Amino acid sequence: MARNIEIKARIDDFSAMYEKIGVLAEGLPDLIDQDDTFFICPHGRLKLRTLAVDRGELIFYQRPDKSGPKPSFYTLTETADPEGLRHTLTLAYGAAGRVIKQRTLFMLGQTRLHLDRVKGLGDYVEFEVMLDEQQTLEQGIAIAEDLLEKLHIDRQELVDQAYVDLLNAKGKRSSSD
Template sequence: MMMCQNTARNVEIKAKIHDLNAVIEKVADVCKMEMEVIHQCDTFFKTENGRLKLREFKDGGELIYYDRPDVDGPKLSSYSKSSVTDTTSLKSVLQMALGVKGLVKKKRMLWHYNQTRIHIDEVEGLGNFLELEVVLNDNQTPEDGTRAAQELLDILGIPVSDLLSGSYLDYLNISKPA
């Protein structure tokens, strides 16, 4: 069974982390809350437009479609999610219909700061990353989200040189030998 959610928007930034413990300490200090640890396995499916992934958790998952440019720094992402209780059969159907593009396994540490979801991801085979998702409400512009994300990057001391474009899957595919 799936439960649909309306399309939403966020401004997203990804950055490479060089000192995991230092960044965790800074984020914890800024957020003043306990983090949530989530183990995720994302299966990406072949699509003509945007990206489609089935995110599996310990209990259930989400089917997520999103579209965003692959540029360094802040980028506007439009997405839609649907809750899934039977990830195994849905994955099988999508694999048969679309084909699998790749798999990303990660341990995600999650905090909330105002309207921003702060993730520290330990991505299997790739390393450690910071991801900021500034969830926009209907009356906010992408520029509002970019400002909020930049403020957090400054507070956390993340240099522009560490910002990334693309998805973890893109980087995993680049690192695989041809």
């Protein structure tokens, strides 16, 4: 499985973070609309990411729920029929939630920098330091820590959960009010 080091933080000022990342990043960003459906999965997370009517990715990953830089192990399979696959997986496993976001993707060396506008949650920044086979987790963590510093991200803003968990928790709080 591929590996990376991930870190996620809530941001209050999307435009200011865009500017900070834009100064560091290589080239112009890509704007990507993503519709992620998560399925019940006892050994990690399984999500179907719909990128277009005829383009999607089934992604299985394992990552601890903790704030700060954390390792993620994942595998990805492309599909030309995301809606049909969503239907089949929902019947087979049950859906655990759905996350709709607009992602602005910047690249900086081996790091993907995402500015995410998540429907129902707000704005976030996420790094994925993609590790090659020779790199240690500690080397990836050092890169993520350096970016935290360069972007002046306050540790209080770090998030320890996936967007789907944050949305599901928000939904439970709303329904109990």
